[in-house]
Amino acid sequence: MNHRFLSTVALAASMALTVGCKTSKPVSDTNGPDAPLPEISQEEAPSETSEPVWAPKKYAFNPSRTKAHDLLHTTLRVSFDWEKQYLNGLAELTLKPYFYPQRQLVLDAKGMDIHSVHLMNGYEATPLHYEYDGQKLSIDLGREYTREEEYKLEIDYTAKPNELEAGGSDAITEDKGLYFINPLGTDPNKPQQIWTQGETEASSAWFPTLDTPNERMTQDIYITVKPEFTTLSNGTFMYSRQNADGTKTDYWKQELPHAPYLAMMAIGKFAVVKDQWHDMDVDYYVEPEYEATAKKIFGNTPEMLEFFSQKLGVKYPWAKYAQVVVRDFVSGAMENTSASTFMEDLQLNERELLDKSWDGIIAHELFHQWFGDYVTTESWANLPLNESFANYSEYLWAEHKYGADEAAYLQLDEMGQYMSEAQTKREPLIRYYYNDKEEMFDSHSYAKGGRVLHMLRTLVGDEAWWASLNLYLTRNKFSDVEVAELRMAFEDVTGKDLMWFFDQWFMKPGHPELTVTQSYDKGQLQLHVRQVQDTTYMPIYRLPLQVAVWTGGKEQLFPIVVDQAEEVFTFDVAQKPQLVVFDAEQQLLAEVTHEKTEDELLFQFSNSGQLALKLESMAELQEQAARPQVQEMYRRGLQDNFWAVRSAALSVLSGLKEGQVAKIEPMVVKMATQDAKGSVRADALLALAAWNGNKHQQLFKQAMQDSSYQASAAAILAYAGTGAADTMQQLAKFEDEENEEVSLALATMYAVQAGPEKYDWFVRKLRAANNGDLYYLLQSFGAYLAANSQTNTPEAIALLADYAKNHNLYYVRAAAYQALMVMSEKPEVQALLQEIKAGEKDERLLDMYGE
CATH class of the missing domain: 1.25.10.10 (Leucine-rich Repeat Variant)
Structure with missing residues (x-):
């Protein structure tokens, strides 16, 4: 999973940003990261007597889900009511008790109408008694089954994703699982699409399942749609059948087991651009307008497949690899097994490709096909076993393809993201004591995790690094894991006890804070190192590193291990150094004052x-x-x-x-x-x-x-x-230019220099903008309305109110609310602002909107 980043010209447009959590990064030419979307923070400065604002929070323990049943296979037959935005489904589930005998099965099934549940014996169907509370489907199996006995259930249901209570997080902004985009075709700026998003536990919003990462199933999906639509799902496309009612049914087969949250569908009028790696299909699904540039956007995928397969010693494990771009995606991208989904920002024209490359996010989702799909975290507490590796793959690819500087630039960006988050949050990487599983998708799991893996690679060396990853993947393929299994793979390869490394970096919060001073006298350089982090919450770290000393224009390297709160290292150096660099490889995740x-x-x-x-x-x-x-x-x-x-x-x-x-x-x-x-x-x-x-x-x-x-x-x-x-x-x-950098530049200038004649331009741009651009356009529009009171029309008020009430992204709602505040002297706007506050559920915005 990858979240959302904006492009650099937003900065040039004089719009202030604050650092948020790790998201997908558009990058200029190669891999230079751009600014993330803003987080709205209402943190108050702690008093001198209180604990630090970043202190680890004390929440309840979150274990992995107990396995009462094992879900072996899922067959889905689905069709759609576009007008009501319903999915009509028939699910056939093959299960067996995991170990202990079971008579009752409890499935996750969110917000559905359950029409019937039958036990299947061939074509013979026996109705079963069930109870359903809108979230859990509890089924009486009619008798007790042992772990030696498989059974099949057929569930006739209707999924109603829009009737679910809204949820989500910064990383995944909604969790309703199934999304209809422009379902009636009334919006000229958007295509009609249907797509799914399962992470974390939203697959159960479109089919009944055991919605947990420590479950695996094989899968058949039969998708019935109008013939003008193209479909995509996991695994192999088997056939398309024409139906008597003028529809078609596409059949997709996933033969290797994967977690239910990785199941996917995408339906739309896509151009399918064919590519290949060895004898395997590599396809790019884009809107027809971008068919000509699809290979330039995604064209490094075959080389990435080769690079990762060779380095890991594990060939890409799935039947195909497809990448699809959809509208209004709720995150940056998602690593569905063999079929990754991406936000619309990846679609670039020839001129935009001069500035941007999306190689980072493409590598990220591809690496997940091993780390996350082939081997899956057993619980969300262990999410860094998925996301830290995908994050670090961006570095690995940049290093391989574009060189050391591009890779180092990514690492600096990761450091900045984590250190920014660490001002208000410091938790262990592997954290069982979270308040909400969605909180795991943060700059700890991504940015810090990637940097920790880089330190591990530096510690053991490249050969051992790749050999350990090979052992981890082959030993745990098609299974779910926790962090100890990663540690044991590295220990079994290297022969080293690495408990100390995993304990301080994966299981403890925070990071080292070091002060380094130096002195030179009579041929000896002394380096005084103090660890000054708050050891109430953080450990005294063990830090193997190298010190670089330059004398006479030449460099000497001295390996040391920092493992005390305060210590002095002495080096024989013939003359006073021209330069001393603590951590010569610049691999340490730490705040160093030197x-x-x-x-x-x-x-x-x-x-x-x-x-x-x-x-x-x-x-x-x-x-x-x-x-x-x-x-x-x-x-x-x-x-x-x-x-x-x-x-x-x-x-x-x-x-x-x-x-x-x-x-x-x-x-x-x-x-x-x-x-x-x-x-x-x-x-x-x-x-x-x-x-x-x-x-x-x-x-x-x-x-x-x-x-x-x-x-x-x-x-x-x-x-x-x-x-x-x-x-x-x-x-x-430039007013007809669709590029966001140009549009934001114009909006910035029109906000302060233009009159009422630019009102229609603003409205047109707002209606056509995607999520990130919309945030910034709304800011400029608010300034424009403040300078042009004659444009404070009922239409403008209604447009902003719609965004402030209904947009799925909290920061867009915030920008619309702030723009409405410009007209707050109007009684009707005052009433609207109160209505918006009353309907808002996001705590960040409620704090912001407070009196």
């Missing part, structure tokens, strides 16, 4: 070779950026081979005054049109605008036609900022 002089930071930038250390030097010296020797470092940063270093240099330099950058400005002018990376060209344009936009007005005008949408959007902002007389005329040329 003060360095200006000279040391300048040396570090030029000599370390590590992306993290280069970026650290630039960040630490930004207050001295006007000094000649420091500015020379930034000048070299502008020429760095890696785009993120160039962008970081531009970001710092843009904060200087024009007179302070006279020597650098010509280089930035050249970068604004010639840098190979569109996002860097965008950063260069914004830097020039910050220094003296009027001076570069013609350059901005030309750059609005840049092939990169990101650069074009930055040029729009820069040109509008010059106050050119023809600004509105120039911006109007």
Whole structure:
């Protein structure tokens, strides 16, 4: 499972973001991460006498689900009432008692009408007594069965997902399992689709099952739809049968067992673009408009299949691999067995592909086919056994395909995401004491987990890492696991006792907080290391690492193990070091305070070779950026081979005054049109605008036609900022552009510069926007309404009220509510705001809306 990220030009549009939990990442050209959607936090600062706001919470223990019955096989025959948004289903379940004899079976079946339950013996059906409370279907089997006896049930039911009480989380925004998109075809901006989303326990909203990750079943699904629709499900497509009533029935067969939450369907008018890996079908399901670019979006999939299969020593285990893009998906993506589902943001045109690649999320869901599908966590408490590996696969693929810097940039992003979350939340990675299973889908399970796996790989070495993963997968295939089984695989391969590593990193909350100081005297370097984390909640860590020491321009590496609250390490060094780097490999998940002089930071930038250390030097010296020797470092940063270093240099330099950058400005002018990376060209344009936009007005005008949408959007902002007389005329040329970066740039400027004539443009863009873009457009629309009171019409009020009441994403509802507040002097709006508050169930929004 992957959540949702936005694109970078939202930042250029001057919209503030806060770091949220791990989501799917659109990335520029290769794998550079963009800003996550905002979380709305209402945390209050703790008092001096209270425990830290991040202190682990004390909830009840959540064990794995007891197995009373074993679900062996599920056959589903489904059709749909598009108008009512119902699924009409006939489910045949094959089960047997797990160990102890059983007479009663309790199935998960949420929000259904149960028409009948029969015990099947061939074609002979015996009705069974059952009770149903809307969530659980309790069936009297008529007699006691032993673990040697299989039995089959046939359940006739109707699923009514829209009548379920709304639920969900930041990661998976709804949990109704089955979704009808534009079911009556009345929305011209959306195709008609049906799709499912099972994680965590929502498959039972569209078929009766044992909805738990420690259950596995094989599966047949017969899907009846109109012939113009294409279907997708798990496993192999067997046939399509034409029916007498003009419909067709497609039959999909999943022959290998998988967890019920991984069952899926997708139905729509898709273009199916064929690809192949060895003799296996690899298909991409997209809207017809994107048929021509589907292979450019997903085309690295066969190479990923080869890379992961070779490295793991376990060939991709399923019959096919399909990837489908759907509208209004409730998360970033989902790793359904052999058929992953993705949000609509993956659909890119040729020009958008110049800026973005979705390789990270594609690799993430593919790696889940091993870690999550082939081997599945036994409980949601052990979710990092799924998500940490999928998260780390993004690093593995970036390292393989794009090089060390791209991989390191991803790791820095993961560190930032976790550290941001750690300000208000610190829990063990493996946590049995959660309040709600949905809380497991956070930056601990994803970002921290990925970094912990990287430390484990560094600790044991590459050969042992891959051998241990092979043993873990082959030993536990088609089964459910807990973290001890991962540890034992590594111990059996390496011969090492790794309990200490798994205990401190998987079972304990938090992370090390270290202060490092150094001194040199008479040929000896002393490194004083203190662990200063709050040991009321966190352990004293054992940290194997390497210290890098540079003397005479040469590097020496010294391995050490930090395992005390305070200790001193002494190294024989012939002369005073030019630089000392604690954790030379930059692999440690920790907050490290190690003060360095200006000279040391300048040396570090030029000599370390590590992306993290280069970026650290630039960040630490930004207050001295006007000094000649420091500015020379930034000048070299502008020429760095890696785009993120160039962008970081531009970001710092843009904060200087024009007179302070006279020597650098010509280089930035050249970068604004010639840098190979569109996002860097965008950063260069914004830097020039910050220094003296009027001076570069013609350059901005030309750059609005840049092939990169990101650069074009930055040029729009820069040109509008010059106050050119023809600004509105120039911006109007882009009003029909569907790209979100350009639309957000226009919205930002129109919010403060346009009059009532742009009202219709705003409404059109709002109605066509997807979820993330809608959040930002609503912010600009609110500012626009504040500046144009004559546009505060009943139509505008009704549009915002609909979003504030009914949108499935809490942050979109929040943005709509805030936009309505602009008109709060109107009595009808005051009444609406009260109505919205009364109907809102999300605690974050209720806190925000409070008096």
